[in-house]
Amino acid sequence: MSIQVMYYGMLAEIAGQANEVWIADQNLTVGEFRNQIMERYPAMREKKFKIAVDQKISQDYVSIDHASEIALLPPFAGG
Amino acid sequence: MEKEHKHKKVFVQGPISPDFVAKSIAGHQSKTEIGAHAIFLGQIRADKKADGIVTGIEYSAYEDMAEKAFQEIREAAFARFELICMHIYHSLGVVPTGEISLFVFVSSPHRRAAFEASEYIVEEIKANVPIFGKELVGEGGEYVWKENN
Secondary structure, three states, rough: OOEEEEEHHHHHHHOOOOEEEEEEEOEEEHHHHHHHHHHHHHHHHHOEEEEEOOOOOOOOOOOOOOEEEEEEEEEOOOO | OOOOOOOOOOOOEEEEEEHHHHHHHHHOOOOOOOEEEEEEEEOOOEEEEEEEEEEEEEEEHHHHHHHHHHHHHHHHHHHHHHOHHHHHEEEEEEEEEEEEEEEEEEEEOHHHHHHHHHHHHHHHHHHHEEEEEEEEEEOOOOOOOOOOO
């Protein structure tokens, strides 16, 4: 399956792009996806970030099957 | 009593002008059930960093998710406090030091609800809305990514 992955803030700098299409196995969970991301972009291991699946911040056990977009969110800085 | 629960756009490009704030206040004179307004304005501070002084913040956001998060905060605040109306504006793009990047405006029949709602809304925004900020430092194009506590 292919998923739209979006990078924000410093994570977009590390990835060198704001979004990309991710080709993933079926039955992928957020935790497994996080591991794959850190394998592709080792500099992200040092960064704190949350993962939003279809605009909802999601824990590692959540399945991302049928997700249409995943976003990697560094610490918030609003206000 | 009619409450405004409708979805409203929060983001504005660049700083929020004092004139806009003044006009927002004036716009409430016809709502005579209001007895108390509370306004919170976030202003960009010239913090000292290792490489110089902060000259501004460049904001970006995961806009679709952020607009949803703002809407959830609005709904929660209306449910929790006795409010007549509520307005939230947040900047995107560069806001220089000394200028306003966040404008929260709540109106209630009484002061206590207005005070408490404004604090609640600001804390929720800082914790739960996917907004990101680069603190621009000095004149050489340096920056530091901002992180809320």
